[in-house]
Amino acid sequence: xxxxxxxxxxxxxxxxxxxxxxxxxxxxFRDGFLEIVRKEADSVRDAVFxxxxxxxxxxxxxxxxxxxxx
Numbered sequence: 001x002x003x004x005x006x007x008x009x010x011x012x013x014x015x016x017x018x019x020x021x022x023x024x025x026x027x028x029f030r031d032g033f034l035e036i037v038r039k040e041a042d043s044v045r046d047a048v049f050x051x052x053x054x055x056x057x058x059x060x061x062x063x064x065x066x067x068x069x070x
Contacts, residue, residue, distance in 0.1 A: 005029075005036070014067040021058045 005027035006019040020027060026037045062068050 005034075007034075012067065013065075017067075019058075019060070 002022065004020070004022035004025050006021070007029040008014045008017045008019075010016075018027075018029065023042075024039055026039055028035050060068055
């Protein structure tokens with residue numbers, strides 16, 4: 001199992017935030033409905049990363065106090 005998307009409506013200081021953890025899918029959460037669409041294969045990405053663990057590396061960045069630790 002792989003986490004590809006997370007939506008946080010209200011948790012501590014995080015409000016209505018989407019987190020995308022896979023570039024193979026387009027995901028969105030609107031009006032209580034989750035939509036997931038598989039993207040077409042990207043031949044350049046496949047040639048560069050192959051099956052490497054770097055293929056699905058996700059970085060979360062933000063200002064101090066933005067809620068990254070939460």
